[in-house]
Amino acid sequence: MTDTTANKTAARRSFGDIDLRAVAPFVALAVLLVLGALVNPNFLGLDNLLNVLTRSAFIAIIAVGATFVISAGGLDLSVGSMSAFVAGVMILFMNTGVVAGSLPMLAVAMLLALGIGALCGLANGVITTAGRIEPFIVTLGTMGIFRALTIYLAEGGSIAMKAPDLRAAYRPVYFGNVFGVPIPVLVIIAVALIGAFLLYRTAFGRHVIAVGSNEDVARYSGIPVNRVRTLTYVIQGVCVAIAVLVYVPRLGAATPTTGLLWELQAITAVVIGGTALKGGVGRIWGTICGALILEVVGNIMVLSNFVSEYLIGAVQGAIIIIAMLVQRSLVRRR
Amino acid sequence: MTDTTANKTAARRSFGDIDLRAVAPFVALAVLLVLGALVNPNFLGLDNLLNVLTRSAFIAIIAVGATFVISAGGLDLSVGSMSAFVAGVMILFMNTGVVAGSLPMLAVAMLLALGIGALCGLANGVITTAGRIEPFIVTLGTMGIFRALTIYLAEGGSIAMKAPDLRAAYRPVYFGNVFGVPIPVLVIIAVALIGAFLLYRTAFGRHVIAVGSNEDVARYSGIPVNRVRTLTYVIQGVCVAIAVLVYVPRLGAATPTTGLLWELQAITAVVIGGTALKGGVGRIWGTICGALILEVVGNIMVLSNFVSEYLIGAVQGAIIIIAMLVQRSLVRRR
Amino acid sequence: MVTTARPPLLEAVGISKSFGPVEVLGDINLALEPGEVHAIIGENGAGKSTLMKILAGHLAPTRGELKLDGTPAVLAGPVDAEARGIVLVHQEILLAPDLTVAQNIYLGREIRKGLSVDDKAMNKGAAEAVRALGVDIDPTITVGRLSIAQRQLVQIARALLVPHRVVIFDEPTASLTLTETEALLRVILDIKKKGAAVLFISHRLPEVKEIADRVTVLRDGKLITTRSAEGLEPVDMARLMVGRDVAKLYPDRVATKAEDYALEVEALDVPGYAQGASFKLKRGEILGFAGLVGAGRTELLEGVVGLRPAHGRMKLDGKPVQFVTVRDSMRAGIVYLSEDRKGKGLLLAQKLGINLTLAALGQFLRGMLIDRRKEAKALDDAIAEFDIRTRDKELLAGQLSGGNQQKLLLAKMMLLDPKIVIIDEPTRGIDIGTKEQIYKFIAELAQSGKSVIVISSEMQEVIGVCDRILVMRNGRIVGEVTGEHMTEDEIVVLATGVTSREAAVTAEHA
């Protein structure tokens, strides 16, 4: 009798813990929203909030993929340059005009982008697992490779969509909305839902966590560790491609600087969201929240006029560290 | 009797193992040197080799510090912008001219740089350990902070040494040599020796490895985990400052591009050298070799005429991945 | 020779195994009959676990072959073995710490419902599987939060979930208390009854006696004998294992304890784990802490030495002290040996020498330098003194057999030359010969005026070595037994909270 009570208490306490840890990033986001409102009254305007939400799509979508990779104990530094590469190839394909009609062309180009993203991810995954090389090195290498290929394709300049009608047909994917909700926001939600389903509700997701938690255990349990790891990179590649699908209509071009430092932002979003870099934990919704936090911080920086332009990087860095401190103290206090 | 024999063989075997793993980066370097010689006969010229060796000093020295941080299970992304910050402050101090005489001024400025480096490292260490935040996030934050402070100090431009005599007095620290050995090379050797001594021969080094290997075990063994971790960041800061001492006399200025991406290069050097990112292993000499590999790859790229300048990044990335593959297959084959 | 109608379920024929040039198993023959419990006993490092790993497909033998139902079989891996009905419960805990109990139990064989996994069914199944072992563990709790004992039970539950014909238990009871052990033994008899074969490894010889039909003895990687358990008393087993007489396990205690207190603890709270703990430890005394799994003994004493936040008053040699970190208590001469030797005791990926001197590095410094020669000598000494069985001093700690890891941990902490030694589960997984050595060692410590606290779930052990026993339940010290009251019955009554009167009442109604 007494024993059962003790057990229950332990269980309850631990549930409380988990909840708080999952909630912490959202609290940090809420604090930031309040801060933003204080800094500039326009901040809480619907337009501004929708802008911020919409443009967080790229990092949020990529970061969902990164959540898989990191939960499984991996790391992908190549996502930024992979974005540029996929975007570049996609635009070059659209510029060939081999498919007649705007919509068919768009559909084929999108499929192509997804395929290339998956292949790029597959390359990362296979080299990492089959070659047994630290993912840090592999993806740093492929980061250089994707970036250079983009530059090569762009011949040092930029790759822009040429056909104006295609451009017009594609624009709504970033700028359009459904019942007032911008399409990129819908894409974020869809990707996060699918990601959460995969990670939390399928055997594959279980295996991802197990591999990140303890590789040996996973192996002894009959989990094909390398295949699971590789698949996380493929998922990452597909997420990059999805982000590109939303990105291309916005600026209509890929340049050698497209996606610069996105890898750091994606990883930061994942970590702020509560996923540990050592693997074994994955929080999709935390990740989305992390991406929003990053975007909101950037937005507040533009909307505020207190700090010298030179110091923006410092304030951003400080805010992120402080947000993490707030989170940690929340979790510790229980 | 049989037991002793078995013992001997076993000992030999396991030494063989370790040796191979430690030797692997050097084999990769040797292969690269041969490749370089094939690509361009000037490659093996004394001047060229000395150039490469000399300019690898910054990354090599910083990477020695990174070896400590990474062995202890940490990570420091801020080293590049910390370099710029330390260099900037050091030059601004020299420009004030508060100390009379070139040599006294240099001495004071150098001490100041070392102090600032140590303080920057301390900040990283304290926030990471006391705040219990992932080092990735903390140092990404301080990376932004140091970079922004540098740009602020430079007002967007560059911070250059003004006094020509001071500049002349300082120049030899990069361009000078002792019996034909460039001073930066001597500094590399000194830093590596001290680093190896600290890591392999002192109690502190043992503690670093223990903390990186298993934090709990270290704590239960009475090791002050947080202090050890923090100290590794301080060592990293001091190494950054030493690199700056060699860097400043080269061009006599700190600019917004100073130290850009040095963090990635330093970490890459450490990993190529055989130190695992998860901690618990540290190879100082491997790290030095890793730094040389990076610099040699860059040098070969410029000396060769095979690849378009657009594709250099791709070839560099590929070479590093291949170097790691070669290493791994070496170690696996035994 | 008896020819049975059926071939043995699983047979090992001339199995040898070498790691590099070191042969740890030589020419082992073993046949498992359906419906038998076959015990494997042997000293630490004798090769028991290695043999079990070969039988369960985790390792490939260097020579020899396996036969399943009389036909030669090559096991491709643990998954293959499991598919053929051979399951192994590892000596080490092999669970993913970040997954829940249910997720671990079903890892790699999740129950699916359409595309998704059926968590409800799995939680239910896991709860049942654990309950079958006589414990109640919330299936939705993450394994990282469980005690070692609970993890061990989860691991057993996981193994038993698949259809099995051969079940191999590698020291399943090492971290279990009496009640759980009894429940497990009942489960084993159940398995046996269903016609499966059980391989059972334990250093607790009475247990072996109780359950085994046949006993195989390994020594130094060689098979010494396989005998019927009938008429084989624990003393005989011990002799066969160790190769000499183990006459008396527990040393005679000469009461040497002084009347002054080495350590006094008053109203100590370890938030979340233990409340209002007060006890005193005399100089030269051996004090035992008994209790059920999860009673909070570990946490209380971790609180005492500064490994966990704790509030309360403490006096060392009569002087008030406060330990904020474990360093403080170590400096004051108290050492604590964790029950979790893999997670908190040893650096598994580092060499023996590095592990040995880690806590006492200060003694090995010459100036700033670590004196490697002195370190090497310390390792030699420790190997000799604690009888650490290793054929290669360059091994990593993780490559030692389980029992030898415990000895290494003991040696590591003793280097600190402490005044008070707290040992959590001192002989978990230790063979009987070594146990004797460790008990002798503990007695000698007390004899030399040091004080020892022994936390143990093995009731015989606390009774055998301790002068006085405190019993904990639910985070509180609920009683003390001394002298002739130090019996299993008294302790169980205190530990479970059922007073003797209640017990009597229950008995009457039964």
Place this chain on the structure above:
Amino acid sequence: QETKTIAVSIPAADHGWTGGVVYHAQEQAKRLEQRYPGLKVIVKTSPDGASQANALEDLTTQGIDALVTLPHNSDELTDPIRQVKQKGVFITVVDRALTDNSVADLYVAGNNPALGRVAGEYIKEKLNGKGNVVVIRGLPIVIDEERNKGFDEGIAGSDIKVLDRQFGNWSRDDAFKVMQDYLSKYPQIDAVWTQDDDMAVGVLEAINQAKRTDIQFVVAGAGMKDMIKKVMDGDKMIPVDILYPPAMVAVAMDLTAAGLYDHLPVRGSYILDATLVTKDNAKDFYYPDSPF
């Protein structure tokens, strides 16, 4: 006086020249706010094209009357700037022309192709149409490509041989390395063209270290004060500099404010020449107080 807001969106100070842009923009903002009471100038920097598009959105939501922008990249930013214009904002584009000329109300142009061409023509003339030249490019982006093409036009029709082109990332350190390697690779180099003055600092140091005498001179560009000073002092290695002043952003801001308040007709293009700075005119371009 009426309140108006001018937003200035420029690249972040990530190398020397952009650092100069930020400096001049901030200084000019202060000056304009003094000159026109009621005027508010918001200067915002962005590290890349996508962030600049974000910043443009954010600036617009605050309600602005005019936008002065130096876009990271024409292809990427034409649409986002067009969107700002659709809100009725006066658009001034600096340095990099948009792909759609109708978007900008005012275009203050630095002439990137001209910067390359002037350098090429100077080298052709100085070397008498024959010699070995090495080139250090900036980063692989559009501006760099334009300058590079301009340079090729400049030397066209001569026997000038471009031995090598590598990227120096607009960084002194990288330019130093590349130059060291060029010196190992080529025994005979007559002249060096680097795309900007920052990189020239590294090049000079490398030549200095190698004690090579075959290199006659280095041509760079932008108008960094140290380089102008060298030209002024008659430094043989830096005989000329090609003006590409980061201060052009200040000119653009000035014109825009004038348009808003003084109702001057400032629409159209305002082209800044890629002026060749020589010993004779150098003192006109020397601003010792500028950080750049």
